[in-house]
Amino acid sequence: MQLPERWIAHLDMDAFYASVELLRYPQLKGQAVVIGGRRADAPQQLEDGSWRYAKLRDYTGRGVVTTSTYAARDLGVFSAMGLMKAALRAPDAILLPADFDSYRTYSRRFKAAVAEVAPVIEDRGIDEIYIDLTDVPGVRDAVGHDPLGGVKAVAREIKNSVSRATGLTCSIGITPNKLLSKIASELDKPDGISVLTMDDIPTRIWPLxxxxxxxxxxxxxxxxxxxxxxxxxxxxxxxxxxxxxxxxxxxxxxxxxxxHGRDNRPVVTYSEPVSISRETTFERDLSARHDKALLGQIMDELCARLADDLARKRYAGKTVGIKLRFEGFVTVTRDQTLKIPVTSAADIRHAVGLCLKRVTFDKRLRLMGVRVGNLVHASEVLDAAPAAPRADPRRAPDNLSLF
DNA sequence: TCTGGGGTCCTAGGACCC
DNA sequence: TCTGGGGTCCTAGGACCC
Missing domain, CATH: 1.10.150.20 (5' to 3' exonuclease, C-terminal subdomain)
Incomplete structure (x- = not known):
């Protein structure tokens, strides 16, 4: 066997959101549970201490499945499926709203637990990471006599560490590169370890x-x-x-x-964000004429939340963009690059007005979004710079006339 | 039964500059 | 007085991912 130059792991938490929910509601273990929907669908504790859960069959709206337990997947319910469609397949499945704060907490915990064993980690979202194991002692020292054994032992160590820290299981794929590891982590899910070399490509990868x-x-x-x-x-x-x-x-x-399983991308341990955005899909399609006031209000709200996000993360941005999705799922975007980076809701809202002027509203709207790109660190923005044109708070800005 | 919200990267054309 | 070749920035859309 040709020894690989690198050992890269891909670690994927098993049904992450659903598994976090099962820690809170262990009585649901083994049942078909779907994460998605609204806060209003949260379980309610009854007087006798038991819980009352929302059933998928009672859901109406435009939500999608965020994750489902393996029992729900057996019934044909998968991520990104509309909840209404999922309800046809699994009407008796339990519906739990997503609790992202909780998932982020567990996400930090599992990543910290991995870092104790192997510190070279690339974040790939809330529930998965790549890990460069090449220089982890248990891997490096086993190269001479038992490379695969060394790699597997380290994988077990990582899984144990994650389990101790969170009570959750994960699946790990380990191969010479990210592309293969991403595939490998799925080969033995849940709670599995798959180690592949380039020699395994014809038998394990090509049939997929x-x-x-x-x-x-x-x-x-x-x-x-x-x-x-x-x-x-x-x-x-x-x-x-x-x-x-x-x-x-x-x-x-x-x-x-x-x-052919070739991929030389490095494991990237740090990256700056490129853009930050907020968007919302309406319960029903809205008319730019008829629901003008409401749309203006929603846009104000989105800008306020985006300004909050920017402040919390200490970024400013030179480009403000809008995203509009019309009935029929047709999506339109408009960008406006400014002379000076913006952070405030009022400045964002003003630029949004310039974008909105360049859109024809001939169909009803399903979604609106705002994005700030071309990010710079807030500390790099000169306070002494001349102020960007601001909306006069005493008067409705003229761009509001579009809504 | 239509399809969430938060992202990244790529392409391609036009503006503008040298 | 019919027109080259880069480079960079901006914009719009789209594919893809978690």
Whole structure:
């Protein structure tokens, strides 16, 4: 066996949100539970101390499944599925609203627990991370005699540490790179460890569906299947020149490399945010004419929350953007880059007004969002700089006239 | 039964400058 | 007096991910 230059782990918490909820409601263990919906759906404790839960069948609205327990998945309920659709498949499943504060707490805990064993960690969101194990003593020292054994022992150590800190299980894939590890962590889920070398690609990776590769989404997946390529092995066997013809220089070449398990991206332990945003989907579609006041109010609220986020994270941004989604799911964005970075709700709201002027409102709205990009640290913004044009609080700014 | 909210990255065209 | 070639910034849309 050719020894890899790196050992990269991908750690994925098992049904993370649902598992955190089961710590709070252990009596639900084994049941079909779906996370999603509104705060109003939170369980209520009755006088006799027992709990009353919302059932999926009683849900009405536009929410989606955030996560589900494995019992719910057995009934065909998966992440991103509309709750109304999920209710058809599992009407008796229990519905719990998402509690992101709690999930963030457990997220910090599990990452700290991993860092005690292996400190080179790349954050990939609330419930997964990449870990570079190459220089972890238990891995490095085993290279000479039993590399795979050393890697597995460290993986067990990480899982034990996570379990002690959180009471939760996770699945770990360990391979020579991030691409393969991401796939490997799913091979033995939940609570599993999978170690793969490049030699395992033909037997363990090539039989998998093309969508198992991180970076092949619904569009590329459909196109590949349309072209007769169903498995990763099918892509690997395709002539690279043909892939490039079909998918373009960049993506075509990437597909070829990915199918052969090649990926040299480093584990990145720190990154600055690029943008911060807030958006909301309405309970019912709103008319720019009819619901003007309400839309103006919602936009004010979004700007206020975004300004809060910026202040809390100590960022300012030079580009303000809006996102509008109309009935029919047609999405439109408009950006406005300013001379001076903004932080205040009023300055954001003013720039939003400039963006809104460039949109035609001929359909009802389903969603509105605000984003601030081109971020700079708040400390780098000169207070002495001339103030950006501000909305006069005594008068409705003219941009409000659009709503 | 239509499809949340928070992100990143890529592409492609036009403006503008040298 | 019909028109090159970069580089960079801005904008809009879209794919993809958790």
């Amino acid at each position: 569906a093309v969508r198992k590769i991180n970076g092949i989404g619904p569009k590329a997946g459909d196109k590949l299947v349309q072209l007769g390529l169903h498995t990763v092995g099918d892509i690997a066997a395709a002539p690279p020149a043909w892939l490039i013809e079909q998918f373009g220089d960049s993506y075509g070449a990437w597909l070829h490399n990915a199918a």
